[in-house]
Amino acid sequence: MNPMLETTITVNGTRVTRRVEPRTHLVDFLREELGLTGSHTACEHGVCGACTVRVDGEIVRGCLTLAVQANGRAVDTIEGLSDSGEIRDLQAAFHERNALQCGFCTPGVLMTAQELLRTRPAATRDEIRDFMSGNLCRCTGYQSILDAIEAVLIARRQARPA
């Protein structure tokens, strides 16, 4: 058994310190140590995007990041984005357009969509499709997901003072 390592991460604005096994993935740390089960685990090798979280403001795969690598960093999860109101409009658009069926992929999809909305406000529909290509939806709800993201992109663009 390898020694547990003391790890301090600021999760959704709150500093937490735990002793973790080096092999613990960030997403398992969030789910099992902190009870933040909004980030999902599915493929566990970086293909599906269900575990997407932010580290220091940038989206990453929670299953391809070790908790010990996040030591000293800030992590945001879907719970944080939801509670802060940062993605209220995006959530409303997903609701309105039925942009989910079972909802398993939705937290990861929302994390990725918010990164797109923040960093590429001028994205075209094809660019949205490219950007979202790393998040799989097994219910094949892609068209409505793209519709919802595109609607928010346009609404935020119009809301921004020119």
Added chain:
Amino acid sequence: MKASSFGYARPASLAEAFALLARHGEGAKLLAGGQSLIPSLNMRLAAPELLVDLGALGELEGIAPLGQGLRIGARTRHCEIERSALVAERAPLLAQAAPHIAHVAIRNRGTLGGSLALADPAAEWPACCVALGAQIVIASARGERRVAAEQFFKALYATELAADEILVAVEIPPPAPQARSVFLELARRRGDYAMVGLAAQANRTDGQLRDVRLVFLGVGAIPVLARHAMAAIEGKAADAAAIAAAQHELSKDLSPNGDLYTSAEAKLHLARVLTGRALAALAR
């Protein structure tokens, strides 16, 4: 799928990292961005006793001018190369290739050096480095050495790197004034592994292509320099006849293995299609 248990060290200096490699030998694995290593740990294809995280070594990070060329630290992330104005100016091939690497969440963590050291045959950076004539900078307790990218890749997932060495940087020569580059890739879905990809570079003078470099990915065990096709187009204007001649020669350069999705014949056909598109773009 969970990784088997391993120890974790985060050295504060290269010297400390070399000492860890010396102590643990083959039992140690270097961790850069982890975007290929961690999946292989999760699937238990690899089970090292110790991960040596290079994350605290600031000297391995960043993009800096080197004369009129570039030096890119091994731990520089794909997303940083994608966004760099210096890269866009001095090695536009890298800026063109970056968006083809996996997805944003992976580009936010994966690194240049990690990709080169792993040497996945479908990866973008190895082919780009060969096309650009880059030097790979390798360090160990014995000192530093440079290896041309063309000599760095040895066989499937095998490189020049010895067990006690660390890839620390890539040096890219200055572009010629007339240099042009194109990166093309065909994948079933954006971000998937390439069926075939092409990193192409040439100088265009008086309507003719010179110093043409055509390097393919996804069609061999290592990046493949298409020497016959390059010779066929060298010094020519890229008109329909010259492009067709280069496409014809490709069968002497490439002997791709088919995979689950794409047969060898289809790969060769797609490589010809990309060659036509790339040469036309270089000549424009």
